[in-house]
Amino acid sequence: MKFKNIIICGMGLWALTACNDYLDVDAPSKFSPESIYKSAKDVNTALNGVYAELLQSNTFGQAYTYNLVLNSDVDFVANSNENAQTNTPKRYDMTAASSTANSVWNATYSGIETANNFIYYLENSSIYNKDNENFNDLTQYMGEAKVIRSILYYELLCYWGDVPFTLKPTNATEDFTPAITSRDVIAKALMEDLMLIAPSMRPASELSEGIERISKEACWAMISRIGLQASGYSLRHTDDENSYGYMGKPTPAEETWFLTQARNYADSVINFSNHSLNLSYQDVFLNECNFKVINDDDPLFEIPFAKETSGCIGYRHGPQFRSNGGSTNYEWGETNGGQQVEAFYRFSFKPGDMRKNATIGWWYYTYDGIPKFNSGYTMYNNKWSKLYNETGEFSKTTSGNTGINYPYLRLADVLLMYAEADVKLTKTVSTTAAGYVQAVRNRAYMGSNVTAPTIAATDSASFMDEILQERKWEFAGENMRWKDLVRNNKLSEVLYHTFMRYNAVASEVGGVSESTINSYVVDYDGIDYFNENGDVFTQAEIDAALPGDMAYGQEAGKAKGSILASKIYYCWIENPNDNSYFANKKLRTLYIFNPATADLKNWNNVKTPQKFKEYIQKELDKLNDPSVVVAPNPEKVSRIKKLASYTWIPDPETPSATLNTAIPYIDFFNWYYPENGYARNQVLYSLYGFIHGGASDKSNYYFVRDGREELIGSLGQFQANPTNLPVVRYLLPIPREAITRSEGAYKNYYGY
Numbered sequence: 001m002k003f004k005n006i007i008i009c010g011m012g013l014w015a016l017t018a019c020n021d022y023l024d025v026d027a028p029s030k031f032s033p034e035s036i037y038k039s040a041k042d043v044n045t046a047l048n049g050v051y052a053e054l055l056q057s058n059t060f061g062q063a064y065t066y067n068l069v070l071n072s073d074v075d076f077v078a079n080s081n082e083n084a085q086t087n088t089p090k091r092y093d094m095t096a097a098s099s100t101a102n103s104v105w106n107a108t109y110s111g112i113e114t115a116n117n118f119i120y121y122l123e124n125s126s127i128y129n130k131d132n133e134n135f136n137d138l139t140q141y142m143g144e145a146k147v148i149r150s151i152l153y154y155e156l157l158c159y160w161g162d163v164p165f166t167l168k169p170t171n172a173t174e175d176f177t178p179a180i181t182s183r184d185v186i187a188k189a190l191m192e193d194l195m196l197i198a199p200s201m202r203p204a205s206e207l208s209e210g211i212e213r214i215s216k217e218a219c220w221a222m223i224s225r226i227g228l229q230a231s232g233y234s235l236r237h238t239d240d241e242n243s244y245g246y247m248g249k250p251t252p253a254e255e256t257w258f259l260t261q262a263r264n265y266a267d268s269v270i271n272f273s274n275h276s277l278n279l280s281y282q283d284v285f286l287n288e289c290n291f292k293v294i295n296d297d298d299p300l301f302e303i304p305f306a307k308e309t310s311g312c313i314g315y316r317h318g319p320q321f322r323s324n325g326g327s328t329n330y331e332w333g334e335t336n337g338g339q340q341v342e343a344f345y346r347f348s349f350k351p352g353d354m355r356k357n358a359t360i361g362w363w364y365y366t367y368d369g370i371p372k373f374n375s376g377y378t379m380y381n382n383k384w385s386k387l388y389n390e391t392g393e394f395s396k397t398t399s400g401n402t403g404i405n406y407p408y409l410r411l412a413d414v415l416l417m418y419a420e421a422d423v424k425l426t427k428t429v430s431t432t433a434a435g436y437v438q439a440v441r442n443r444a445y446m447g448s449n450v451t452a453p454t455i456a457a458t459d460s461a462s463f464m465d466e467i468l469q470e471r472k473w474e475f476a477g478e479n480m481r482w483k484d485l486v487r488n489n490k491l492s493e494v495l496y497h498t499f500m501r502y503n504a505v506a507s508e509v510g511g512v513s514e515s516t517i518n519s520y521v522v523d524y525d526g527i528d529y530f531n532e533n534g535d536v537f538t539q540a541e542i543d544a545a546l547p548g549d550m551a552y553g554q555e556a557g558k559a560k561g562s563i564l565a566s567k568i569y570y571c572w573i574e575n576p577n578d579n580s581y582f583a584n585k586k587l588r589t590l591y592i593f594n595p596a597t598a599d600l601k602n603w604n605n606v607k608t609p610q611k612f613k614e615y616i617q618k619e620l621d622k623l624n625d626p627s628v629v630v631a632p633n634p635e636k637v638s639r640i641k642k643l644a645s646y647t648w649i650p651d652p653e654t655p656s657a658t659l660n661t662a663i664p665y666i667d668f669f670n671w672y673y674p675e676n677g678y679a680r681n682q683v684l685y686s687l688y689g690f691i692h693g694g695a696s697d698k699s700n701y702y703f704v705r706d707g708r709e710e711l712i713g714s715l716g717q718f719q720a721n722p723t724n725l726p727v728v729r730y731l732l733p734i735p736r737e738a739i740t741r742s743e744g745a746y747k748n749y750y751g752y
Contacts, residue, residue, distance in 0.1 A: 037125040040134035040141075047141050050118050050148050053111030054303050055310040058103045064155055064479060065406060066316045066339050067100055070730060071687060072491075073498045074472055074481040076342035078377040079688065080681035082695050092689030092729055096752045102735035104159075108152050115149035116169040139200035140207075144214040146197050147222050150190045151408070154226050157183045158483055159732050161234060164746070167193070177742045184250045187230035191261055194223050205274055210295035211302050212405070217273035218301040220265040221409045227262035228417050231255045231424070232487025235731050237749030244706050244729045244751050247489050259421045266418035270436070275300060275411045277443040282358040286583055288405045289314055289388040300409040307393055307403030312336075314404040317477055318385025319374075324367035326397055330587065332386045333398030337364060340378035341476055343669075344501055347527050349473060352450025357580060359383050359476050362570075363590050370652050371590050373570060375666050377502070377682045381477045388583040412440045412474055420467050429455075429463045437470055444473065447580065449638055464488070482730065492690070492725040497524050499691045502671070503701075505529065506679035510672030567665040569593055571609045574647035588652060591643075609648045610659035616643045690728045704729075707751040 037043055054060050069075045071090050079091050086095040094101060119142065122128050128138055149167075156163045165181035166173065167189070197219070204215035211218075236248040249255055269275070279287070279297045287294055288302065305311025320337030321328055328334055341360065349356040361380030363371040365387075374380065386394055386402055393403070415436040422433040434455045445452035457463035471484050485491040504521045507513045508530060518530045570590045577585045606615045619640050650657035651664070671680050676699075684693030684701075691712075694700045702709040705726035733752035 036121055037127055039127070040132075040137045043122060043127075043138060043141050046118055046121075047144060050111075050115050050145050051304070053107075053114050054148060054151070055305055056107050056111070057310075057312075058107030059111060059152070059155075060303050060406060060408070061305070061310045061401075062312045062316075063100070063104045063107070066312055068104065068159065069339060069477070069479045070482045071342075071495075071498075072481045072485065073342050073494050074345055074476050075381075075479070076340060076345075076378050076498075076686070077338065078682040079686045081688070082681055082685050082693070082698075084688070088688070089732065091686055094689075094732060096733040096736045096739075096748055098733065098735070101732045102737055104732075105156075105735050105738060108156055109164075111152045112149055113169060115145050115152070116167060117171065118145045119149070119167075120169050120172055136200070139197070140202050143194075143197040143201040143216075143219055146193055147214045147219050150194055150222055150226065153186060153190055154222070154229070157186060157226075158229065158486075159730075160734065161236065161731050162186075165189075177745045180746060183234065184230060184254055187226050187258065188254070191223050191226050191230075191258075194219050195261075198223070203273055204295050204300070209304075210293055211299050212293055212304040214301055215273075217269045217275065218409050220268045220273075221300050221414050223265040224262045224269070224414060224417050224421075225409070227258040227265070228421055229483065229487050231258035231262065231421070233489040234486060235727055235729070235750065241747070241749050242706060242751055243749070244727050245749065247727055256425070259425050263418055263421035263425060266414045266421065269300070269411065269414045270418065273300075277411060277439060280446045281355050281444050282579055282583065284407070284410075285358070285383050286388055286579070288407065289384055289386070289583075290391055291389075291393065291403070291405075293405070298411045299405075299407040300411060300414070302405035302407050304405055305401075305403045308398065308401050309403065311402050311404060311406065312400055313406050314384040314386045314388075314402045315400050317381050317383055318387060319361045319380045319382065320364035321387060322365065322367050323399075326399075327367070328396050329368045331392065331396060332389065332394045333396055334367075335386055336400070337380050339381055339477055341381050342498065343378055344505075344525075344527075344529075345476070346379060347525070347529075348469075350453060352448040352452075353444050353473065354446065354448050354580065355444045355473050358583075362592050365587060369587050371572070371588055373568075373590060373592075373666050375668055375670075377671060377686070382583070383477050385583070387587065390585070407478070412443070413480075415440050416467055416471055416474070420464070423460050423463050423467070427460045429457055429460065434463070437467060440470055440474060486730065491728045491730065495687055495690050495728060496725055497521070499687050499701075501525065501529075502683045502686075503679050505669050506671035506683045507677065509669045510674075510677030510679070512672075512677035568668050569663050569665040571612065571663055572649045572652060574649055576642075576646055578642070588649065591646060591648075607663055608660050609650070609663060612663065613648055613659070616640060620644045690726070 036046065057063065068089055070092065071077060077090050079088060081088075085093050087098045087100050088094065089098070089100060122138065122142055122145075127134075128142075129135065132138065153163075153165070162180050162183050163186070164178040165186045166175065166178040170176055198216060201214075201216035201219055203217055204211050204213075207213050207215055230250065231254075233247045233249050235245050237243070237245040250258065274296050276297055279294065284294075284298045288299075291307075293302070303311075305313065314335070316336050316339040318335055318337060321330075321332065321335040323334035326334075346356060346360045359382060361374075361382035363373055364380065365371055384404060386398070386404070419433040419437050422430055434457070438452070438455050441452045441455075455463075455466060457466050468484060468488065468490075472481060475481065482491060485494050500517060501521050504513065504517050508518060513530075522528050522530060570592045572588055573591050575582075575584065575586055575589055582589050602615075606612050623637055623640060648659060650659055650661060654661075671683050672678060673680060678698050679693070681693075681698075684698060689704055691701065691703055694702060699714050701712040701714075703712060703726050704710070710726070729750055731750055733748050733750070734746050739746045739748070
């Protein structure tokens with residue numbers, strides 16, 4: 001029986017002792033340790049209730065894996081509302097009345113209280129002593145509960161900063177309003193608590209449920225994660241309640257301590273556990289979608305959700321699969337597809353990086369399985385999807401709760417954490433740190449025709465850039481990017497350029513662009529979106545491209561990034577059963593390409609699927625011609641053979657369509673109002689709490705600084721490189737409900 005099911009079965013007992021609402025004024029019933037803990041079996045059952053707190057919809061069941069995944073240059077959800085709202089954290093736009101902040105705060109503290117109860121009762125029970133023959137089991141259970149508590153506190157520190165802190169249950173203290181404590185103090189206390197228990201814990205290889213339970217290496221990894229985040233920048237308040245605060249770090253001595261522990265415990269995971277990166281990047285997530293628990297590869301701890309009971313992984317992620325009357329014509333049921341990625345994220349990947357096609361999704365499905373091109377403001381995040389499941393676990397009416405595990409801790413993260421801590425401590429590029437980043441990158445190119453680029457950095461600044469880029473490509477959908485940017489004080493910079501990028505492209509397509517802005521976007525990204533520099537794709541880049549990579553540009557030629565107003569062509573094909581393109585093995589798919597970069601020299605002669613097939617066959621015949629003297633590029637050979645193996649089909653929605661019907665296309669990036677060429681609301685207001693267009697004057701742009709709109713300028717006057725960016729108010733407000741219950745002991749800053 002999988003641990004995720006054991007949790008559900010064992011939740012009842014421990015629920016008796018946990019507060020339903022943290023900081024409630026009514027004390028819960030008191031239980032003596034002896035009445036709860038009579039055996040190791042009782043303790044294990046109670047521990048299931050602690051794990052269950054991670055599965056709640058207001059913790060990792062949905063909140064921390066979807067609702068609170070904040071917009072960045074990786075994860076992105078468009079929003080068209082041109083007014084301030086009370087409850088849209090993704091666009092940094094909330095008030096103290098936020099229902100999301102309130103529900104997540106209560107659920108997280110409920111989980112902490114549950115863990116505190118478990119730890120307190122176990123520590124004070126008669127069976128928790130070294131003479132007990134099951135003491136090693138009990139210390140393992142203790143460690144698991146302490147790590148869960150640290151996970152919940154860690155998320156609070158990331159989202160709220162300084163928060164109420166206690167390591168004792170309210171039963172033991174009668175203190176229903178623990179004091180707001182500095183995040184630096186909390187982080188150190190959590191780390192020291194885990195350092196003490198870690199030696200008594202077992203590796204995943206010795207746990208019957210493996211990585212679905214918290215192991216010694218997961219404990220080490222959590223110490224490293226807390227330390228690395230605590231060492232960096234975070235938004236800190238002043239005494240002025242109206243000020244959004246400032247980005248600050250702990251003291252130099254504290255910073256060094258946090259970084260040292262982060263590096264040391266990352267090193268322990270890397271060198272003293274049996275985890276590896278042997279599986280391909282995509283297989284890690286396909287295994288989760290198929291309920292395969294692999295205990296010795298990348299995942300260190302997977303939150304063990306239960307099917308149709310908890311977890312939105314693979315429902316919020318992956319392509320949307322629309323239902324009809326609550327049902328689909330296929331066995332997976334509907335998917336929401338709402339956790340998406342920024343439209344330009346795909347352009348950041350290097351040729352041959354297999355993470356690109358494992359992550360970026362172009363199309364969605366109607367209820368009857370017909371693929372449709374998504375021409376919105378974002379791309380689907382195809383890392384997980386119910387549609388990849390081959391075990392028959394779902395049905396045509398299955399909806400939101402998938403039971404697909406979430407990899408909260410991964411070895412790839414630990415390798416990159418080591419590298420970041422090391423370069424910040426030593427100010428050098430060590431061979432060890434560079435090797436760990438290279439290991440993550442090498443895994444990303446597993447199965448590719450391209451060799452992974454080697455780490456090029458020779459100084460600490462450029463190495464940090466490489467680490468952050470690697471994290472950007474590695475962790476889409478895992479709620480990492482904005483946290484990475486926060487601790488390195490780059491969130492304002494990146495959000496500003498994300499806004500500029502969207503706005504520049506929309507304005508360019510609308511015909512009202514401003515060349516200074518365009519040039520600045522090109523310079524910052526290193527991608528010639530507007531074909532201003534005359535760069536072209538090399539033949540190696542073209543030959544190495546996977547399906548989907550071809551959708552770059554206009555028909556003018558091979559210009560790099562000539563993407564605007566591009567006609568993206570696509571055909572329908574039967575499922576190629578090729579995971580490198582799309583991991584589902586039954587549904588029809590789209591083949592997406594662009595004739596300019598697909599090397600179709602005689603495009604006018606191949607504008608139907610039938611002619612395209614004939615063209616591909618001719619190219620294949622050339623490759624097989626023994627009279628050919630010059631050997632063709634091997635990557636191009638592989639691509640042509642793959643294309644020739646596809647079964648091309650007519651438009652499945654048009655009964656009269658044939659393979660001689662014109663290949664359809666879509667004009668991408670038409671994100672402007674036809675009447676004036678200015679960007680649409682989704683471009684102007686998706687980062688509302690930091691930067692946005694005007695409500696009535698959409699051609700003007702504003703920062704939000706300390707709650708006040710600050711005019712940046714109109715399109716023609718837009719300041720391309722501001723030197724004084726405001727902070728991003730990413731921290732959430734303490735809910736009014738909690739402030740009321742504290743009788744004024746708690747108060748909001750940051751302009752809340």
